[in-house]
Amino acid sequence: MATKVPQIAILGAGIFVKTVYIPKLAEISHLFHLKAIWSRSQGSATAAVEIAGEHFAGVECKWGDSGLEEIIQDGSIDAVAIVLAGQNQVDFSLRLLKAGKHVIQEKPASSSTIELETALSSYQSISAASPGPLIWSVAENYRFESGLLEGKKLIADIGKIITIHLTMEASMTTSNPYYSTSWRHSFTGGYVLDMGVHFVAALRLIVGSEVASVSARTSHVDLNLPPPDTISSVLSVCGSCQLQNTQGKWSKIILLTDFLWRFVGLNGTLEIEQIFEGKQGYLVSLHGADGQVKRSTFPSDGVIEELKAFLSDVSENTLKKGSEFVAEPRLSIVEGARDVAVLEAIFESGAKEGEVVHVKKF
Known part of the structure; x- marks a missing residue:
């Protein structure tokens, strides 16, 4: 069976997305399809999509609450990279996981271990209710x-x-x-x-x-x-x-x-x-x-190696079900929590x- 090429979205359009994420993803563009980039503001999202357009065709520009909801409801999007302010990443990650998306979020995993303990408990509940394994990774390059x-x-x-x-x-x-x-x-x-x-x-x-x-x-x-x-x-x-x-x-x-x-x-x-x-x-x-x-x-x-590992996990997850699938441990949210x-x-x-x-x- 051929490995499915995942469709991904990026939440965030800041410095790191524009100067690091997009160029690095462009080097491994054969591994995925970039469907959308989202930001709180239309201006930020548009600027990031313009940069991405130099490497990827047809990237959709999403912004605000309505744009986020469109990504959440889009069943064709398999995974999301969350590159937002550190205070917001856990909440966004859990929201996207609950929608059935695999998530890779930027480090740090959180600002506190208290938030992480609560988040890990929520992740376990979400995973238990999911028909298949859900990946929550932390991008610790x-x-x-x-x-x-x-x-x-x-x-x-x-x-x-x-x-x-x-x-x-x-x-x-x-x-x-x-x-x-x-x-x-x-x-x-x-x-x-x-x-x-x-x-x-x-x-x-x-x-x-x-x-x-x-x-x-x-x-x-x-x-x-x-x-x-x-x-x-x-x-x-x-x-x-x-x-x-x-x-x-x-x-x-x-x-x-x-x-x-x-x-x-x-x-x-x-x-x-x-x-x-x-x-x-x-x-x-x-x-x-x-x-x-x-x-x-x-x-x-x-950075490029961690992104390759995450995309490989997302693709492999569609081929192996249940206990057969094991995600890359170095990307684990638990590893990020320990840091x-x-x-x-x-x-x-x-x-x-x-x-x-x-x-x-x-």
Whole structure:
């Protein structure tokens, strides 16, 4: 039986949709049919459809409540990509799932674990009432980056882990196009949560373990940004019944950009650095105990790989029914919830001046 090419719609017409989603989807346009793009306003929807028109034919322009309802009622639309303000994504996801659509929503999965617990309960109820499996994915591209996946392969080469250092330093000034996105200024945790989930996801991916507890200090230096804008934390990572200390710094106020994961083990050190000069990607360096260093570079390919994985899930879901279908676990809403839970624990610990806080389990 031939695999069905799914029809999808995009909810959202902001910066990320126009500059990332549409170009990346255009590279894999043979895997799906883009039927519609929706936004709250006609102007935003029209602008996004015009850009999409350079790559896709016949994309319908939808806006407002009536346009959203048309997408919900359209039985030909199999799946929806939700790329909206973080505060709204869970509600929209559940609404589309209830209408029988598969959903991939942008990270973060939510602003709080309380909302996620309620949402997961609703998802279970919706799924139980559905005639077939419904996919709810979170677009966490760091779980699909080839450079980070290489790190996951190499982590065993350094032996027992002694310590892990995680640094994320990036500027967030008026010159950054995302600075003007008001929802990030009113979002719990602001830019630190929005970006921080990436680095928690990468840490969990590479180590293959969950963060058990955190102790953090937070500060708010730039009053033009939402608090906190700087974090220094120690995370206890449980792996093979061992605990490692992980230090992380998230800052959105400095002028230089530095994203680095460093894993120090008994047999060597593994470093993964995100590259921003020229074509974005990753530099992976394995320092052996013999003094030899093996370096390799990888492209930044996580967004396109996560979209391919989601579209594959949607297509395969039509061929396999019930328990036979298993969605890509890296896209799971539960994985996204676990990332948020770590950041939430960090914020709570920071508010309590470094008190150890256990991470909520999902």
